[in-house]
Amino acid sequence: MYRWFILALMTKKTIQIRPGLVLLSEPFMIDPYFKRSVILICEHSDIDGSIGFVLNRSLDMKVCDTIVGMENIGSNLFYGGPVAKDTMHYLHRYGDLLEGSMQVAKGIWWGGDYEQLSSKLNTGEINENGIRFYLGYSGWGPGQLQDEFGTNSWLTSSIKSDYLFNTESELLWKKVLEDKGGKYKQVINYPEDPKLN
Numbered sequence: 587m588y589r590w591f592i593l594a595l596m597t598k599k600t601i602q603i604r605p606g607l608v609l610l611s612e613p614f615m616i617d618p619y620f621k622r623s624v625i626l627i628c629e630h631s632d633i634d635g636s637i638g639f640v641l642n643r644s645l646d647m648k649v650c651d652t653i654v655g656m657e658n659i660g661s662n663l664f665y666g667g668p669v670a671k672d673t674m675h676y677l678h679r680y681g682d683l684l685e686g687s688m689q690v691a692k693g694i695w696w697g698g699d700y701e702q703l704s705s706k707l708n709t710g711e712i713n714e715n716g717i718r719f720y721l722g723y724s725g726w727g728p729g730q731l732q733d734e735f736g737t738n739s740w741l742t743s744s745i746k747s748d749y750l751f752n753t754e755s756e757l758l759w760k761k762v763l764e765d766k767g768g769k770y771k772q773v774i775n776y777p778e779d780p781k782l783n
Contacts, residue, residue, distance in 0.1 A: 601735050601742055603630045606691035608749070609638065610741040610762055613776045619668045622759045625724050626677070626745055628688070628696045636726040639666040639677060641718075641750060642758040649719050655704040659714045664755070667724030676703070677750060678717040693747035716751060741770070 601607075609625040611617075620640070627638040643665040649656045652663055653674060666675055677696055681687040683706060684698030706712045726734070734740060743762050753761050760774045 601732065603627060603636055603731055605629060605688075606694075606745050608743040608745050608762060610743060610759060612739055612741065613773055615739060620724075624749070624758045624762055625667070626690065626694075626750070628677075628690045632728060635728045636731050638724045639675065639720050640664070640724060642755040644755045645721065649714075652721075653719065655700075656707065656719075658708055659719075661714050661717075661719075664718055664720045666720030666722045669723050669725040671722035673722060675720045675723060676717055677720070678703075678712075679747060679751065680706075680712045680716060683712060691745045691747075694745060694750060718750060741766075741773075 605628055607627040607630075609623075609627065611620045611623045611625075613622070615621050615623075622642075623640050624642045625638045625640050627636055629637040641664070644662045645665050647663040649659040649661050649663050653659075675697065677690070677694060678684070678687070678698070679693055679695070680703075681689055681695035681698070684695070684702050687695035687698035690696050703712075703717075707714060707717075731740075741763075743766055746765075749758060749762065763770045763774050
């Protein structure tokens with residue numbers, strides 16, 4: 587019954603992949619990297635594919651213990667995805683203060699000058715509550731993500747800056763579905779294993 591309902595929610599239409607698109611894993615996805623995940627797409631092209639970051643997987647690591655130059659930053663580090671897990675990325679709300687930042691959506695930027703970031707964080711010019719650090723990223727080759735839409739792996743939504751900066755990561759998957767409203771709210775309480783009814 588649960589599986590039938592999810593298939594009914596997911597139409598076979600073509601999804602426009604763009605920065606700011608949010609992917610919500612379908613509730614029964616067993617892939618350990620993406621189970622009950624919320625992913626923000628930050629870059630997409632038909633030639634190079636798509637890049638995004640898992641927003642709701644906090645690691646048991648602090649920024650100050652992991653990243654050079656961030657010794658005063660006590661916030662958690664996040665898992666961005668299974669690709670290049672030895673690389674560090676950041677999403678933030680300070681695009682006008684960091685050269686080279688790419689705007690992903692209203693109130694959300696990706697990257698920017700690391701030296702400026704470090705300096706402004708250490709002087710208090712910007713606040714750590716407005717930035718999230720990620721190890722690794724989630725990536726799809728050309729056409730791969732569109733193929734995954736065809737197999738009903740993802741629901742989609744739009745990003746709100748509150749999802750990133752003001753929502754507890756472990757509650758985010760349910761929060762985005764709740765905000766979609768209507769029939770999507772029913773999905774929130776589905777068990778992870780569809781055999782459990």
